[in-house]
Amino acid sequence: MSRELPSAASVWGKLWGVSVGPGDSEWLTLKGLQILQAADVVACPQNRDGEPGMAYGIVKSHLRPEQTILPLDLPFVRDPVQLQQAWTAAGETLVTRLAQGQDVVFITEGDASLYSTFSYVAQTVHHLAPTVDITTVPGVCSPLAAMAALNRPLSLGGEKIAILPALYDVSELTHALEWSEVVVLMKVASVFGQVWQTLHDLELLEQASLVEWVGSSQEKQYPSLVDLADYTPPYFSILIVRRHDYRF
Amino acid sequence: MSRELPSAASVWGKLWGVSVGPGDSEWLTLKGLQILQAADVVACPQNRDGEPGMAYGIVKSHLRPEQTILPLDLPFVRDPVQLQQAWTAAGETLVTRLAQGQDVVFITEGDASLYSTFSYVAQTVHHLAPTVDITTVPGVCSPLAAMAALNRPLSLGGEKIAILPALYDVSELTHALEWSEVVVLMKVASVFGQVWQTLHDLELLEQASLVEWVGSSQEKQYPSLVDLADYTPPYFSILIVRRHDYRF
Numbered sequence: 001m002s003r004e005l006p007s008a009a010s011v012w013g014k015l016w017g018v019s020v021g022p023g024d025s026e027w028l029t030l031k032g033l034q035i036l037q038a039a040d041v042v043a044c045p046q047n048r049d050g051e052p053g054m055a056y057g058i059v060k061s062h063l064r065p066e067q068t069i070l071p072l073d074l075p076f077v078r079d080p081v082q083l084q085q086a087w088t089a090a091g092e093t094l095v096t097r098l099a100q101g102q103d104v105v106f107i108t109e110g111d112a113s114l115y116s117t118f119s120y121v122a123q124t125v126h127h128l129a130p131t132v133d134i135t136t137v138p139g140v141c142s143p144l145a146a147m148a149a150l151n152r153p154l155s156l157g158g159e160k161i162a163i164l165p166a167l168y169d170v171s172e173l174t175h176a177l178e179w180s181e182v183v184v185l186m187k188v189a190s191v192f193g194q195v196w197q198t199l200h201d202l203e204l205l206e207q208a209s210l211v212e213w214v215g216s217s218q219e220k221q222y223p224s225l226v227d228l229a230d231y232t233p234p235y236f237s238i239l240i241v242r243r244h245d246y247r248f
Numbered sequence: 249m250s251r252e253l254p255s256a257a258s259v260w261g262k263l264w265g266v267s268v269g270p271g272d273s274e275w276l277t278l279k280g281l282q283i284l285q286a287a288d289v290v291a292c293p294q295n296r297d298g299e300p301g302m303a304y305g306i307v308k309s310h311l312r313p314e315q316t317i318l319p320l321d322l323p324f325v326r327d328p329v330q331l332q333q334a335w336t337a338a339g340e341t342l343v344t345r346l347a348q349g350q351d352v353v354f355i356t357e358g359d360a361s362l363y364s365t366f367s368y369v370a371q372t373v374h375h376l377a378p379t380v381d382i383t384t385v386p387g388v389c390s391p392l393a394a395m396a397a398l399n400r401p402l403s404l405g406g407e408k409i410a411i412l413p414a415l416y417d418v419s420e421l422t423h424a425l426e427w428s429e430v431v432v433l434m435k436v437a438s439v440f441g442q443v444w445q446t447l448h449d450l451e452l453l454e455q456a457s458l459v460e461w462v463g464s465s466q467e468k469q470y471p472s473l474v475d476l477a478d479y480t481p482p483y484f485s486i487l488i489v490r491r492h493d494y495r496f
Binding site: 019021024025026027028029030031033034111112113114115116119120122123134135136137138139140141144145147148149151152153154155156157158159160161162163164165166172175176179180246247 | 267269272273274275276277278279281282359360361362363364367368370371382383384385386388389392393395396397400401402403404405407408409410411412413414420423424427428494495
């Protein structure tokens with residue numbers, strides 16, 4: 001990196017990855033709140049307008065006015081070169097703050113270990129400044145939040161669970177349904193039509209549920225997919241199939 | 249049930265299933281804390297001595313002295329008849345409180361939707377008293393807490409996840425490793441020797457991690473299983489295999 005790093009004698013700040021949950025500001029943990037409120041700098045992914053994005057929106061009611069908000073450009077793209085550049089730039093920005101002795105909390109929607117940009121940003125920071133103390137704080141993840149919203153178990157007893165990150169080949173779903181009793185499809189919107197048809201053919205529409213924007217004011221729940229043949233869910237949608245239904 | 253239920257005119261209490269996380273009392277969510285502290289009655293699984301068990305131990309520092317603690321006999325057995333009897337008895341106990349207009353929080357270690365007794369108890373309550381308002385509050389689950397403790401991602405990008413509840417046939421693990429990039433084995437203790445041998449044969453010991461008693465004062469982390477050939481982990485142990493390693 002081009003910036004000059006401080007000497008080893010400097011006191012580095014700490015980096016925290018705090019999971020803020022998928023939507024409800026009250027799903028932050030007590031530990032997450034304490035760490036969030038103690039930090040000098042709160043870093044977060046920015047939205048397309050360059051403003052602090054969804055994770056910031058979830059926790060902003062908990063922040064102190066004197067905290068520095070640091071939006072980072074971490075675009076939702078698939079190009080590996082563009083992604084690597086974004087992670088490197090974000091890591092350099094964080095290292096600059098850490099090198100000044102500032103503690104930085106990187107907030108991440110959902111859980112910081114589950115398909116989270118924090119993993120890449122933290123690795124970049126570690127490569128640039130290996131002595132930086134990095135701590136991950138777990139939180140509420142969207143599959144479990146969705147099941148709580150539906151008041152249904154994700155899994156029981158001896159059931160196996162398959163989680164698919166996003167579905168590009170519908171044969172993955174068929175395979176997962178052969179192998180496991182519970183299948184979770186993260187961010188299912190882009191393939192919803194194909195998924196619906198597959199579940200229809202397998203006679204599993206009644207055992208499949210959709211939850212949109214879980215925990216936010218826009219939350220919607222569909223406990224069955226039977227009537228959703230022509231539906232287009234929003235980006236933040238999660239789909240859960242339970243081969244053996246169980247409701248209360 | 250033999251007890252007389254109140255008439256429909258009575259005001260029933262509400263039932264909450266509150267996820268308290270797998271060990272650290274600070275992993276409770278803000279929502280969980282608020283609901284926990286507002287309740288008249290805090291129900292929890294009891295230990296073998298009939299005392300309030302692990303979930304109670306996690307949250308006891310948050311409770312008010314005037315709250316009623318209601319330990320329930322929910323034994324760790326596999327006999328379906330014995331389990332059904334325990335769920336029914338626990339549900340009847342809760343319904344008696346709810347029928348008196350008391351709000352009851354059932355606390356559950358980890359998350360209430362992930363292999364939790366709360367699912368069975370809540371269903372029993374629903375069958376006995378269908379008008380009771382039941383709400384599930386999500387929380388930190390042990391797989392994500394374990395990865396946070398290790399400071400490693402559970403999943404990244406396009407990786408698929410398989411979660412196995414407890415492993416009785418080691419061929420399940422081999423199959424899961426063929427199908428998914430990440431495999432989580434919940435409560436792995438009873439089959440650890442077989443699992444270790446399988447991972448050894450597949451040359452995956454370095455990519456496998458073990459976390460014991462995550463979040464508690466007894467927490468131990470083994471980022472690799474290479475040196476654990478003859479090890480016997482405790483009951484609360486979770487094992488994670490990542491086919492493609494990623495550390496920082």
